[in-house]
Amino acid sequence: MQKVYESATAALDGLLRDDMLIAAGGFGLCGIPELLIDAIVDSGVKNLTVASNNAGVDGFGLGKLLDTKQIKKMMSSYVGENAEFMRQYLSGELELEFNPQGTLAERMRAGGAGIAGFYTKTGYGTQIGEGKEVKVFNGEHYILEEGIFADLAIVKAWKADDTGNLVFRKTARNFNPPAAMCGKVCVVEVEEIVERGALDPDQIHLPGIYVHRIIQGDHEKRIEKVTTRSREDA
């Protein structure tokens, strides 16, 4: 089966429709599928629900899909750093479902692992727990959270082979594996597609069974907050 496509637009062909649920990898601007996001902007698809830890920044990452008002609802844990997001949210144009960060990651992982729901202590006794089933295990309160089953996952990895085996780099891994797992279809953008056999099978972070389409491209990889120390401190 041919998984490698020429471009982000080609890789998304036939997969996009209005009102769909998309799971996106990335943390802040680190490890985000920036090329696929651009192609979704160009497609004009709308009323999207996007499960992603963050919502990008103004004019970059998912922020681009907010600028064009293609997103109806975000499922996220933290949405600071984005003025257009705040404007749309406060004016009621955009729905927001806050998820604790670990709950969001586990909801994606669970969806990908065929688990419809799980009980967690996270959020019990807070707004997040309101309206959710509570169950006591060993004297402690847990709330029921549901797995996320996304129509499409968009993911960024470092390297892939043509069968879709993936290797991520440093903290750019973050939400990418669980997002990939929970998509009915998963499209991945990488910095380099390597020959079969070039990746050590013992060092594969996500096996190709989760990956349906792959593109290689150039990434801007913008840094959100540059922090450094001076050499004199050493």
Added chain:
Amino acid sequence: MPWDRNQMAARAADELEDGWYVNLGIGIPTLVANYVGDKDITLQSENGMLGMGPFPYEGEEDPDLINAGKQTITELNRTSYFDSAMSFGMIRGGKIAAAILGAMEVAENGDLANWMIPGKLVKGMGGAMDLVAGVEKVVVVMDHTNKAGESKLLKECTLPLTGTGVVDRIITDLGVFDVVEGGLKLVECAPDVTEDEIRSKTEATLV
């Protein structure tokens, strides 16, 4: 003299024991890393890293290597990386010995509010709810009073909660407090800060 930010961070570092895996929040808690001394402490960054190193030298920033505050950092020779589901698995699963976090309000029963102010800009809880639910020891580091001079140690939180009954110890610029049966116990006063001064600036029950 009340403690300044760095002195509060240094006092918080005293809470950490050799061999612990620790998660530090944003703000004053981040400064705690500067005061661990010779203790063997492994810092977790919840975006998927154990063994967080210092900021990089100028010109050596790596966009693929950031902390949970989105700042560029470095790795150590002990560093490991993992995905967000595993990261919060270790948090929820009680593998992290301590979390040091900032707060807007703490109640005398250990309730914590640090993620939203209704009607103001809402940014989200990030990983704070998972951390307080799963980590063994939760230490809050914060100013004793808000900008209006009102106590941030309360009988009951007024803001939406991050967790219920989750805080173990509070370090403010005025002193150190433990959450115990019936209220907060004053453990230590900052230098030249009196118990009377603390009582006059604290709404929570001091036992």
